[in-house]
Amino acid sequence: MAAHYDVLIVGGGIAGLSLAAALAGRCSVALVEAEQELAYHTSSRSARQLIPSYGPPVVQELTVRTLELIAAQDRDLPEPVLTPRSFMLIGSAADVAAEASGHMQSITVERALELCPALLPGTFAAAGLDTGSFGCNAPLLLEGHRKRALAAGADIITGARVHSAQRLGSGWQVGAGAEGFQTAVLVNAAGAWADELAVISGVEKLGLQPYRRTAAIAAVDHPLPAGTPMVAAADNSFYFRPDGQDVLISPSETVPSGPEDARPRPGDVERLVEKLNSFTGLGITGIRRAWTGLRTEAADGVPVAGFDAEAAGFYWLAGQGGYGFQTSAAMAELAAEQILAGQQGTGAAGSEGPESRTARALAATRWSIRR
Secondary structure, three states: OOEEEEEEEEOOOHHHHHHHHHHEOOEOEEEEOOOOOOOOOHHHOOOOEEOOOOOOHHHHHHHHHHHHHHHHHHOOOOOOOEEEOOEEEEEOHHHHHHHOOOOOEEEOHHHHHHHOOOEOOOOOOEEEEEOOOEEEOHHHHHHHHHHHHHHOOOEEEOOOOEEEEEEEOOEEEEEEOOEEEEEEEEEEOOHHHHHHHHHHOOOOOOOOEEEEEEEEEEEEOOOOOOOOOEEEEOOOOOEEEEEOOEEEEEOOOOEEOOOOOOOOOOOHHHHHHHHHHHHEOOOEEEEEEEEEEEEEEOOOOOOEEEEOOOOOOEEEEEOEHHHHHHHHHHHHHHHHHHHHHOOOOOOOOOOOOHHHHHHHHHOOOOOOOOO
């Protein structure tokens, strides 16, 4: 016998968990995750930084709203999810100007060297600083969503990979692992596997492309002082930030991949260590651990949140790229309202408010989404 739910969410990463928490108690919700544990792939491999100046305008709007929503939840927690940690861009004047936004102020090279003593004079010509950026306790945020969803009556099933999905009557019939489900709304929050789920469901895929992004925790001779900003090259060639007495480093690569359990490739971390040891005074002495995640993007680089153009009741919550955590609460808020309203469009009829504009920018029906 199939279990009946108003909404079935496929994917137990930050997108699926935040939506489950937003919907639970307002309708019947189940979440299914292919892996044996939640947030196994990209969501467990985050840089853990929420940056209002990072991404296209709609992403920046979602980031500001997400920070507001998480901060409101933090007031009731013994340990906060958010910790202030500035974000600094460095590079040529042209590259910094191209990457900076209204949330970032220009600072002098001298000020940048004060904020991050590991940087070497003469290695960059310009800098920008986002003081509204926050470090994020990703495990705590994920666990908070899980607990809220369960407490409000949601069911969460792990080790249940979707193997069949078809539209029947006014809803969907889905097979996941050994379980069967019937649901009015099927939410595709499958991350790098989002297009694969669409194919299984008989829905036209959007051409979402996963990209590799590697990171590592490095031991250093000269730990960064407390309060040091996260530092990123404006040409997207690296970033680093404090991680206790160690340093989190990344080559910031964007290499196309298929959906997979990604692993670092030989040479990626070693080349980065060589670069950073010549570019900074960190004095990297070894790698404690390294990992690779997949950032999945639509052709226009904007996340997708909305009902499919053709398949009734099929809702896309995917293509977050590198913005998953920093947009998660706001995207869940928007998605929950659209799903509960049963909207097949991008906003209330005749509405021209900011929510409607945001929904149109994220819609699965937008012309710029396909490659």
